Amino acid sequence: xxxxITLKQIARELDVSISTVSKALRNSSEISEDTxxxxxxxxxxxxxxxxxxxxxxxxxxxxxxGIIIPEIVHHFFSKVISGIELxxxxxxxxxxxxxxxxxxxxxxxxMEMLANGSxxxxxLSIAKETLLQxxxxxxxxxxxxxxPIVMFDRIVNDIKCDKVIVDDVKGAKKAVAKLIENGCxxxxxxxxxxxxxxxxxxxxxxxxALEDHKIHPKASLILKVDDKLVSEDYLDVLENEIEQLFxxxxxxxxxxxxxxxxxxxxxxxxxxxxxxxxxxxxVIGFTDGVLSKHATPSLTTVSQHGQKIGEKAAELLIHKLxxxxxxxxxxxxxxxxxxxxRDSTK
Amino acid sequence: xxxxITLKQIARELDVSISTVSKALRNSSEISEDTxxxxxxxxxxxxxxxxxxxxxxxxxxxxxxGIIIPEIVHHFFSKVISGIELxxxxxxxxxxxxxxxxxxxxxxxxMEMLANGSxxxxxLSIAKETLLQxxxxxxxxxxxxxxPIVMFDRIVNDIKCDKVIVDDVKGAKKAVAKLIENGCxxxxxxxxxxxxxxxxxxxxxxxxALEDHKIHPKASLILKVDDKLVSEDYLDVLENEIEQLFxxxxxxxxxxxxxxxxxxxxxxxxxxxxxxxxxxxxVIGFTDGVLSKHATPSLTTVSQHGQKIGEKAAELLIHKLxxxxxxxxxxxxxxxxxxxxRDSTK
DNA sequence: TTGTATGCGTTATCAA
DNA sequence: TTGATAACGCATACAA
Numbered sequence: 001x002x003x004x005i006t007l008k009q010i011a012r013e014l015d016v017s018i019s020t021v022s023k024a025l026r027n028s029s030e031i032s033e034d035t036x037x038x039x040x041x042x043x044x045x046x047x048x049x050x051x052x053x054x055x056x057x058x059x060x061x062x063x064x065x066g067i068i069i070p071e072i073v074h075h076f077f078s079k080v081i082s083g084i085e086l087x088x089x090x091x092x093x094x095x096x097x098x099x100x101x102x103x104x105x106x107x108x109x110x111m112e113m114l115a116n117g118s119x120x121x122x123x124l125s126i127a128k129e130t131l132l133q134x135x136x137x138x139x140x141x142x143x144x145x146x147x148p149i150v151m152f153d154r155i156v157n158d159i160k161c162d163k164v165i166v167d168d169v170k171g172a173k174k175a176v177a178k179l180i181e182n183g184c185x186x187x188x189x190x191x192x193x194x195x196x197x198x199x200x201x202x203x204x205x206x207x208x209a210l211e212d213h214k215i216h217p218k219a220s221l222i223l224k225v226d227d228k229l230v231s232e233d234y235l236d237v238l239e240n241e242i243e244q245l246f247x248x249x250x251x252x253x254x255x256x257x258x259x260x261x262x263x264x265x266x267x268x269x270x271x272x273x274x275x276x277x278x279x280x281x282x283v284i285g286f287t288d289g290v291l292s293k294h295a296t297p298s299l300t301t302v303s304q305h306g307q308k309i310g311e312k313a314a315e316l317l318i319h320k321l322x323x324x325x326x327x328x329x330x331x332x333x334x335x336x337x338x339x340x341x342r343d344s345t346k
Numbered sequence: 347x348x349x350x351i352t353l354k355q356i357a358r359e360l361d362v363s364i365s366t367v368s369k370a371l372r373n374s375s376e377i378s379e380d381t382x383x384x385x386x387x388x389x390x391x392x393x394x395x396x397x398x399x400x401x402x403x404x405x406x407x408x409x410x411x412g413i414i415i416p417e418i419v420h421h422f423f424s425k426v427i428s429g430i431e432l433x434x435x436x437x438x439x440x441x442x443x444x445x446x447x448x449x450x451x452x453x454x455x456x457m458e459m460l461a462n463g464s465x466x467x468x469x470l471s472i473a474k475e476t477l478l479q480x481x482x483x484x485x486x487x488x489x490x491x492x493x494p495i496v497m498f499d500r501i502v503n504d505i506k507c508d509k510v511i512v513d514d515v516k517g518a519k520k521a522v523a524k525l526i527e528n529g530c531x532x533x534x535x536x537x538x539x540x541x542x543x544x545x546x547x548x549x550x551x552x553x554x555a556l557e558d559h560k561i562h563p564k565a566s567l568i569l570k571v572d573d574k575l576v577s578e579d580y581l582d583v584l585e586n587e588i589e590q591l592f593x594x595x596x597x598x599x600x601x602x603x604x605x606x607x608x609x610x611x612x613x614x615x616x617x618x619x620x621x622x623x624x625x626x627x628x629v630i631g632f633t634d635g636v637l638s639k640h641a642t643p644s645l646t647t648v649s650q651h652g653q654k655i656g657e658k659a660a661e662l663l664i665h666k667l668x669x670x671x672x673x674x675x676x677x678x679x680x681x682x683x684x685x686x687x688r689d690s691t692k
Numbered sequence: 693t694t695g696t697a698t699g700c701g702t703t704a705t706c707a708a
Numbered sequence: 709t710t711g712a713t714a715a716c717g718c719a720t721a722c723a724a
Contacts, residue, residue, distance in 0.1 A: 004463070004491055006717060017695045022719060032693055047487070051463040053402045054717035057700045062399065064442070064464075073428050075636075078419045085418075085445050094459060096410070096442040099431050113440060117350070117397040117701085118410075141393070145350050264640050271642075290421075290635075294610050296617075296642045352701060363711045368703060378709060400701035403716045463717085 005046045014042060056117075064094040065317060066119035068110055070102045070127050070154075075260075075289035076306045077125070080152065083310020084123055091318050093120075100127040108138045120321050121148040123313045126156065128227075131195050148320040150313045154197055162316040163332040164309050168198050171302040171337035172205025173212075175284040176256050178300075178339060180213050182346045184254030184282055188221040188245055190262040199224075202258045202286060220248050225262065238262070242269045254282050260289045263299055267344065283344040297343035309335050351392045360388060402463075410440040411663060412465035414456055416448045416473050416500075421606075421635035422652045423471070426498065429656020430469055437664050439466075446473040454484045466667050467494040469659045472502065474573075477541050494666040496659045499650075500543055508662040509678040510655050514544050517648040517683035518551025519558075521630040522602050524646075524685060526559050528692045530600030530628055534567040534591055536608040545570075548604045548632060566594050571608065584608070588615045600628050606635045609645055613690065629690040643689035655681050 007025075011018045016035065024031045024039035025048070031039075056062040065088050069077045085095050096119060098110035107127045114122070122142065130136070131154065139159050143149055149161040179187050189206045192199030203222070210217050223245045225238060242265055246252055255270075257263035263285030270281045277283060277297055285292055288303035312333050353371075357364045362381065370377045370385035371394070377385075402408040411434050415423045431441050442465060444456035453473045460468070468488065476482070477500065485505050489495055495507040525533050535552045538545030549568070556563050569591045571584060588611055592598055601616075603609035609631030616627045623629060623643055631638055634649035658679050 007719095008717075018718080019696080019720075020694055023694090026719085030693065035693085049458070049462045050719095051403075051717050052459075053399060053408065053463040054700090055719090056399045057403050057702095057716090058718055058720095060700070071428070072418075072431075073421065073424045075419065078424050081443070082417070082419050082445065085443070089444075089456075094442055094444070094464065096440055097427070097431070098435075098440070099428065110435075112395070113398075116395045117399040118440065261640075268642075290637055291640055294607075294637055294641070296614075353703095354701075364701090365703080365712075366710055369710090372703090376709065381709085396703095397701050400716090401703085403700090403718095404702050404704095406716070 004051070005043075005048050006051065007048075010039065010042055010046070010048065014039060061321075062118060062120050063092055064096055064119050065314065066096050066098065066111075066114040066122045066124075068098045068100055068107060068114075068122060068124040070100050070125060072097065072099055075291075076153075076287055076304060079306030080125075080310035080313070083307040083312075084314040085310075086307075087311050087314040088318070091314075093314075093318065100130075102128045104129040104133055104135065111138050111142060115142050115145070115147055119147075121150070121317045123150045123152065123310075123317055125152050126154040128154075128196060131156070131197070148317060150317045150320075152309050152313045156197075160328075160330060162313075162320065162330050164313045164316065165332065165334055166198075166304045166309070166337055167334045168201035169205040169208065171286065171304075171339075172202040172256065172258070173209045174205075174337070174339050175286070175300075175302050176206050176209035177212070178341075178345065179254040179256060179282055179284060180209065180215070182254075182282055186218075186221065186249055186251045187215075187254035187256060188223065188249060188252055190223045190225060190242065190245070190255065190257040190266060192258060193224050193226050199258050206256055218249075221245075221252075235265070238265055239269060242266055243272075246270065246273050252281065255284070257283065257285045260285050260287045260291045260299070260301070263301070263344075264291055264295055267295065267297075267299070278344055278346050282346060284339075288340065292340075292342070295344075300342045300345040301340050303338045303340050305335055305337070350397070351389075351394050352397070353394075356385065356388055356392070356394065360385060407667075408464060408466050409438055410442055410465050411660065412442050412444065412457075412460040412468045412470075414444045414446055414453060414460075414468060414470040416446050416471060418443065418445055421637075422499075422633050422650060425652030426471075426656035426659070429653040429658075430660040431656075432653075433657050433660040433664070437660075439660075439664065446476075448474045450475040450479055450481065457484050457488060461488050461491070461493055465493075467496070467663045469496045469498065469656075469663055471498050472500040474500075474542060477502070477543070494663060496663045496666075498655050498659045502543075506674075506676055508659075508666065508676050510659045510662065511678065511680055512544075512650045512655070512683055513680050514547035515551040515554065517632065517650075517685075518548040518602065518604075519555040520551075520683070520685050521632070521646075521648050522552050522555035523558070524687075524691065525600040525602060525628055525630060526555065526561070528600075528628055532564075532567065532595055532597045533561075533600035533602060534569065534595060534598055536569045536571065536588065536591070536601065536603040536612060538604060539570050539572050545604050552602055564595075567591075567598070581611070584611055585615060588612055589618070592616065592619050598627065601630070603629065603631045606631050606633045606637045606645070606647070609647070609690075610637055610641055613641065613643075613645070624690050624692050628692060630685075634686065638686075638688070641690075646688045646691040647686050649684045649686050651681055651683070 024036045100107035152164040194200045255266045285301040292299035292301045370382045446453035498510040540546045601612045621627045631647040638645035638647045
């Protein structure tokens, strides 16, 4: 078991100085062709590669990006990572992943671990607990220490960083408009509590669409699910709440759900009540996950383009990292959504 | 924008030496209580944290684990990562992710990037292309340079490393036995080409189960899908092949699929042929993804416990990293599967 | 053309 | 009780 070879060892073997080896390997014209070839041959033979850690220390750059997300077992987030990884790798960056599990403490700890030199910048989506507590000191501290952040999807406005979001309002509006055009009269929304920004915005889009079509919103049609805690019986609770929704609104004929799971569950409940989809009830979800594609009937959804969000976030971050000289200006990039029509709508 | 503070700066500010600061912060009894307090107070005020990179260089340990997987947008793999991250974090390790996208070249490049000092060891699942080419030099080189590897799921036997696998044969056997016990007479298997080890093993389990029950295997019931290339029309091709399967076997009444997608698609095709599930055709899949849980009817599957696989892999790797003195012995841990019965079987 | 010295941030050893 | 020095692996300004 031979350890990785270093400049020092090569220098000793060839009886030259370390700097000669270093220069020879970087093809410096300072070094004679003779020694250059000798050194390079030797290095190749022993498969020399410069040590990343040493380079990081020297350059004060790690060429790695830290990602903090609430969970990874989630189609949207893994898509985003995939997008980040794609452009990061293309530009010679690595990607290090930390999971907050929706917990404030884990988010803070993870960020602190990575911020101590391990990475050059963050791409992150905020944990629900953090949004609830509204404690954002860790973001501000990281930024004030000169480490840029790019937030995506679950963001907070008054933090000085680039942001990549989906046009939640517009996407929701398009979806609900579609339902209205398709003839739905009683359209429910299944959304999250308001502290989750995306839930709040999508609800706003829902309301705007109704208003545009002169439909008066009905409180009983708005279901705000509390998914703070993802517990064992979470699914049952969800199903139960949706059942109440259907019971309270006998003439319900359209459902807009702010995520895939809510949408799937709504379809399930509708079937339970003997409703046919899409003839009796039409359903539209948000997110382009696997569930939607392979559900029966397949689900019409507002596609978020997670991959593209990741790519854009990585581009923004890397640009910041490599153009520190530019004056500080932060942008919020909006990734357009698409309505993907499938079989849960007419 | 203040940079992160270093020992040197603290030393200068307090007019002491760097080593005094270092010792004071680590509560060394060499240092007088007076200076200790002074230094610690100052450090706290400026939120001093030792630089990870410098520590890594000094200790020749990065305390980070490299993960290389074929893709991340995949329930199984993200579960595994989640498991790895869980135990890694608990033991003070970080996790850095590289995606091979099933490509040999990307696998090699990614490993080389990380192996140059960025990480202490690998946890990986082999890309399909690598399995096809049977070129494993990069694994052997990494290992011979003293960097341990733990492989999971898609492994190769004759590499000197720990492995974590699922009892594919047994899991498949259990599933097929279940179908037989439930009265199926004509049981098909939808599997991958043999170069994918898990496909081969699950096929073996299928055959063994048949043999156990004195059923003669029929070639026309064995469909080996070639999923080397995940192209745009991949789904159509898959559906088409499965349709052929049903056409060639009119009395088909049981399907065992080696993954979730195959299983879902089989159900879809069965419905297309007017078959009721589970009355006419019973289906069992492999993998405990979201699709299975939320499909209609929900799918009976062999659960792989991806999270547990990740946890075990991380434990094995970290043990190797922290007990280098132990004699080299490699183990292959088998994680038991469970048959989760849902509505696609009687 | 080659080598020496310095620094990146830290810790450990040894000297004062 | 404190501080100077070396080392981790590399790159580079400067000296020879």
